Amino acid sequence: MTALETTPDGDRTTARTGTGTGVGTGVRTGVRTGVSNDAAAVLGQATANPELLDWVRRTALLTQPDAVVWCDGSQEEHDRLTAQMVADGTLIALDPVKRPRSFLARSAPGDVARVEHRTFIASEREQDAGPTNNWREPAALRVELDEAFAGCMRGRTMYVVPFSMGPVGGPISQLGVQLTDSPYVVVSMRVMTRTGSAALAAITPGTPFVPAVHSVGYPLVAADGTTRPDVAWPCNPVKHVAHFPETREIWSFGSGYGGNALLGKKCFALRIASVMARDEGWLAEHMLILKVTTPAGRVHHLAAAFPSACGKTNLAMLQPSLPGWRVETIGDDIAWMRPGADGRLRAINPESGFFGVAPGTGPATNPVAVEMLRENVIFTNCALTEDGDVWWEGLTDEPPASLTDWRGEPWTPDSGRPAAHPNARFTVPAAQCPSLAEEFSDPDGVVIDAVLFGGRRRSNVPLVAESLDWGHGVFMGATISSEQTAAAEGTVGRLRHDPFAMLPFSGYHMADYFQHWLDVGAKLPTHGLPTVFSVNWFRRGDDGGFLWPGFGENARVLEWICGRLEGSAGARFSPLGHLPAEGALDVSGLDVSPADLAELFRVDPQAWLAEVDLLEAYFAGFGRKLPAEISGHLELLRYRLSGA
Ligand code: GTP
Ligand code: SPV
Ligand code: MN
Numbered sequence: 001m002t003a004l005e006t007t008p009d010g011d012r013t014t015a016r017t018g019t020g021t022g023v024g025t026g027v028r029t030g031v032r033t034g035v036s037n038d039a040a041a042v043l044g045q046a047t048a049n050p051e052l053l054d055w056v057r058r059t060a061l062l063t064q065p066d067a068v069v070w071c072d073g074s075q076e077e078h079d080r081l082t083a084q085m086v087a088d089g090t091l092i093a094l095d096p097v098k099r100p101r102s103f104l105a106r107s108a109p110g111d112v113a114r115v116e117h118r119t120f121i122a123s124e125r126e127q128d129a130g131p132t133n134n135w136r137e138p139a140a141l142r143v144e145l146d147e148a149f150a151g152c153m154r155g156r157t158m159y160v161v162p163f164s165m166g167p168v169g170g171p172i173s174q175l176g177v178q179l180t181d182s183p184y185v186v187v188s189m190r191v192m193t194r195t196g197s198a199a200l201a202a203i204t205p206g207t208p209f210v211p212a213v214h215s216v217g218y219p220l221v222a223a224d225g226t227t228r229p230d231v232a233w234p235c236n237p238v239k240h241v242a243h244f245p246e247t248r249e250i251w252s253f254g255s256g257y258g259g260n261a262l263l264g265k266k267c268f269a270l271r272i273a274s275v276m277a278r279d280e281g282w283l284a285e286h287m288l289i290l291k292v293t294t295p296a297g298r299v300h301h302l303a304a305a306f307p308s309a310c311g312k313t314n315l316a317m318l319q320p321s322l323p324g325w326r327v328e329t330i331g332d333d334i335a336w337m338r339p340g341a342d343g344r345l346r347a348i349n350p351e352s353g354f355f356g357v358a359p360g361t362g363p364a365t366n367p368v369a370v371e372m373l374r375e376n377v378i379f380t381n382c383a384l385t386e387d388g389d390v391w392w393e394g395l396t397d398e399p400p401a402s403l404t405d406w407r408g409e410p411w412t413p414d415s416g417r418p419a420a421h422p423n424a425r426f427t428v429p430a431a432q433c434p435s436l437a438e439e440f441s442d443p444d445g446v447v448i449d450a451v452l453f454g455g456r457r458r459s460n461v462p463l464v465a466e467s468l469d470w471g472h473g474v475f476m477g478a479t480i481s482s483e484q485t486a487a488a489e490g491t492v493g494r495l496r497h498d499p500f501a502m503l504p505f506s507g508y509h510m511a512d513y514f515q516h517w518l519d520v521g522a523k524l525p526t527h528g529l530p531t532v533f534s535v536n537w538f539r540r541g542d543d544g545g546f547l548w549p550g551f552g553e554n555a556r557v558l559e560w561i562c563g564r565l566e567g568s569a570g571a572r573f574s575p576l577g578h579l580p581a582e583g584a585l586d587v588s589g590l591d592v593s594p595a596d597l598a599e600l601f602r603v604d605p606q607a608w609l610a611e612v613d614l615l616e617a618y619f620a621g622f623g624r625k626l627p628a629e630i631s632g633h634l635e636l637l638r639y640r641l642s643g644a
Contacts, residue, residue, distance in 0.1 A: 046070040046160070046197075049205050052177065056160055059179050059213055064151045065158035071186055073196020081183045089232045090184055091378075095388030100375040104390055105184060106408055107257055107381055111235040113423045114259045114266070114308075114488040116504050119241040121271070123508065128245070130509030131621045132499075141242055148217065148240060148253045155220025155227065156181040162200035162209075163193040165269050165336075165350035170443025172282075172336050172348045174273065175203050176210035178263050182234075185214060185261050188378060191353035191427050193264040210272055212250035212263035243267060245275040245507050257380075258355060258425060269334045269350045271507035277336075278508055278516050281523070286501045287335040288316040289347050291437045291446065292558055295324030300562050303335045303347055303530075304452035305477065305501040308487030309423070311454070311537060311550075313356040317368035317435050320555030322586065327555070328437035329368075329430075330446060332356065337448060339520070343528035346445035354433070357487070358382050358424040360394040365551050368435045369426075370395075378427040381406040383419035392420035422486035449565055454535040455482030455498060460607050461536040463548055463600040464557045464585075465577040466564055470521040472577065473532025475633035478514050479615055483538075497618050511625035518629055533561055534577070539600055547596045560585050574603050575640035605644045612638050 047053065047070075060068055071077060082103060085091040091103040121129040122138040129135035136144075159180050166173030178189060189195050203209050217236030221227050239254035250267045252260060259266035273284035287303040294300075306312050316332040331349025340346040354372075358379065361369050382390040384404040391400055399419065405411035406421045430436055439446045453476050455461070467473035477500040484494045488504060497503065499510055506513050521529060535557060537550045560580050563569025570581030579601050587597060615634055619626050 046072075047200055047203065049203055049207075051205065052203055052209070055177075055211050056179065060158060062146070062149050063153035063158060063181070063213075063215060065153035065156050065181060067157045068160065069157055070160045070200075071162070071190075071195060073190055073194075073199075078187055078190060081187050085183055085187075088230065092384065094379075094390065098387065098389040099377065102375060102377040102379065102390075104382060104384055105378065105380045106233065106406060108231075108233045108235050109407060110237065111233065111255050111257045111260075112381060112421055113257065113486060114504065115239050115241060115255060116488050116490065118239040118254075119243075119504065121243050121245060121507055123245045127625075128508055128512075130506075130511065130625070132503055132506070132510045136242070138244060145240060145242060145251050145253070148238070149213070149215060149251070151223055152215045152217055152219050152253070153181040154222070157183075159183065159186045161186055161189050161195050162203060163189060163195045163264055164199040164202065165193060165264055165273075166348045167441060167443040168194055168198045168202050170348065172338050172346070172445055173350070173443065174210065174268075174276070175199060175207065176212055176264060176268050177203065178212040178214055180214040180261070182214065182216050182256050182261065184256055184378075188262050188355075188427050189264060191378065191429050192262055192351050192355060194352050208248075210248050210250065210268050212252070212268060214252045214261055214263055215254075216256050216261075217254040241267065243271045243507055245272065248272050248276070258423075262355065265334070265351065265355065266505055269336070270502070270505035273336065273350075273507075274502070274505070274513065275507040278512065281520065282336065282338040283345075283517070283520060285335045285337065286333065286505050287347075287451075288312040288332050289330035289335050289349055289446065289448075290316050290318070291328040291330060291439060292562055293326040293328075294559075294562055294566075298562070298566065300449045300565055301330070301347070301446040302450045302452060302558070302561070303337065303448050304454065304535075305480075306454045307456070307480070307482040307485070307498045307501040307503075309357050309485035310456050310482060310501075313354065313361075313369065314366050314551060315554060317366055317372075317433065318554060318558075319367055319435075319552050320558070321552040322555045322559060325555055325559065327435065327558070329433050329435045330437050330440050335448075336445075338445070339524055339528065340444075340447070343525040345448045345524065345528060345530055347448050348443070348445040349430075349440065351430070353427060353429050355425055355427050358390075358392040358395075358426050359418070359420050359422055361392070361426075362394045362396065365394065368433065372428055372433045373426055374432075376429060376432060379424070380427070381421035381424035382426075383411060392424055393418055422492070448530045450561055451477075451530045451532045452535050452561075453477045453480050453500070453532070454537070455480045455501070456485070456538045457481065457495075457536045458483070458538060458540040460604065460611060461534065461539065462574075462576060462579060462603065463536060463539065464560060465534045465574065465579055466561075466571060467532040467534075467577050470529050470532070471518065471629050472633055474514060474517045474521065475630055475637075476532055476534045476577070477517065478630055480534075497615075509622075509625060511622035511627065511630075514630050515625075515627045518627055531565060533564075541596060541599060547592070547600050549590065549592070553590065556586050556590075574601075575605070575608065575637060575644050576603055603644065605641045608641050609638065612641065
């Protein structure tokens with residue numbers, strides 16, 4: 001019996017506290033080594049960090065891969081893995097002229113989005129997960145995970161992917177290592193995070209890193225030795241996306257898709273990082289970051305939280321319709337914000353790529369993204385054209401006459417179903433974004449001047465409103481509701497509360513999270529407090545159509561926001577906060593009737609009083625943890641509405 005056939009020890013999931021044994025030396029990075037023959041050879045090559053080696057060894061003992069490969073993040077490695085996946089049928093190479101160095105992946109039809117009902121927060125105390133999370137008792141969950149992961153990589157390679165969230169070594173950055181049996185995940189992680197040798201070199205003995213284990217859950221060799229062939233998109237009908245907040249660990253099983261599998265993203269940069277941020281006095285948020293330059297040359301940085309598939313990528317890459325205005329992109333999904341020595345909030349985008357929604361991305365809605373996607377893209381669940389390119393709803397007005405849809409079936413415009421999956425995505429390096437701001441790679445981040453909260457609301461919520469103060473701004477974040485999208489499994493269109501657009505992403509009790517936002521604000525000096533706004537691009541008229549043209553025209557809303565920051569734009573009071581004064585929002589040249597404009601800002605007291613009742617019931621679920629300041633703002637809103 002070799003070492004790897006022994007029963008794995010019970011403490012294997014405690015990588016951060018394990019002492020490590022550091023056996024073996026001498027195997028170079030990226031070289032395949034037969035784990036089952038020579039356990040020692042697996043471990044010593046790329047790092048001398050005993051904790052890291054010990055955790056890799058224990059995970060290999062548990063999951064029993066055929067080989068372990070330490071990834072160096074190089075182009076050669078990327079080329080080798082993509083060539084292998086093309087040969088295996090996991091990737092389709094797109095036409096080298098139409099879409100150079102780009103690929104299409106088609107997922108299994110049952111693995112197309114985040115699985116919120118299988119996402120677990122295993123904090124030691126149930127009250128630390130809170131009512132909006134699926135809590136699991138940590139010891140019981142470890143038993144379940146041990147069963148799922150035992151032998152789950154048989155017949156496969158386990159890749160070791162060291163990565164940094166944020167520039168390696170930056171003051172706001174963090175390190176992680178993902179172990180995965182999916183080469184698709186390896187090449188995607190290389191786009192989305194800073195993977196490879198520099199990150200690995202930074203993980204010196206004693207340096208904290210987040211250990212993240214991922215398996216598609218489709219072993220090729222059974223316990224009794226029988227084998228089965230691989231499939232293009234291996235996954236498992238049973239999925240676990242598990243987080244241990246105290247030990248900062250992630251274990252994900254059964255899915256290869258997006259946030260379920262690219263563990264630096266939602267699992268680390270939001271769920272685990274939100275807990276780190278709570279403990280250390282910073283903020284980990286589901287927010288885009290953009291830089292606006294006004295015609296007068298003044299620069300403002302904005303962070304904006306919208307729920308999944310509600311327009312963060314669009315706003316981050318906005319091309320202003322107003323002359324003289326410029327918007328540059330820093331992030332499209334996640335912001336890590338820390339109070340700086342100057343008392344101001346500084347933000348980085350911890351990612352290095354964009355995993356964006358493809359459908360709806362076209363020359364009219366997001367020309368920057370269309371340009372960005374010209375080459376070096378991994379597309380997932382888009383349709384394939386006859387000439388070897390990709391297509392999705394919204395890329396062109398007229399669909400091609402004949403396509404292969406995201407499931408690999410023939411498709412024509414009268415097929416009566418979408419050609420691309422509604423949650424089809426592109427994975428692309430941020431460096432390719434034509435509007436990328438130079439500050440993107442500044443490890444110290446940018447000073448945030450304003451925070452925006454938004455959702456997809458067909459009624460009630462005005463186009464834009466400014467908060468009355470920080471506490472009211474936190475209340476605005478806490479009271480976001482939004483119509484659900486295809487980014488997660490569930491009922492598309494159903495209105496749900498999604499506080500701070502973090503409902504699926506807060507790694508701890510949502511009411512403690514509200515309190516943390518209040519606390520961070522209380523510690524900042526007045527000059528360091530960003531101004532908070534709420535926005536809604538999605539209000540609809542009686543005919544069901546959008547009242548606001550959106551996209552590039554959202555620059556008009558940014559203009560008013562910047563005007564407020566500079567003290568030049570007029571406002572009027574409403575029960576919901578300050579709205580643009582008559583004439584203060586520039587709508588010149590827009591095809592928006594005065595009646596529609598009025599409707600965009602109409603505050604209906606009866607409808608809002610009903611909404612306050614719903615919020616009160618929702619907040620009651622948080623029990624005694626709900627900050628008094630939040631319930632106070634709800635009462636104040638009710639009071640203002642009653643007088644309106
Ligand atoms: P995740 O990556 O899932 O976190 O989402 P995201 O917020 O980055 O989503 P994205 O920007 O890709 O959202 C795209 C969706 O928002 C598409 O359905 C767009 O049509 C819609 N959208 C974005 N901006 C606007 C707008 O100004 N008006 C309208 N009506 N729709 C918009
Ligand atoms: C989201 O759902 O908010 C995303 C996509 O950004 S995923 O990374 O799959 O979670
Ligand atoms: Mn997101």
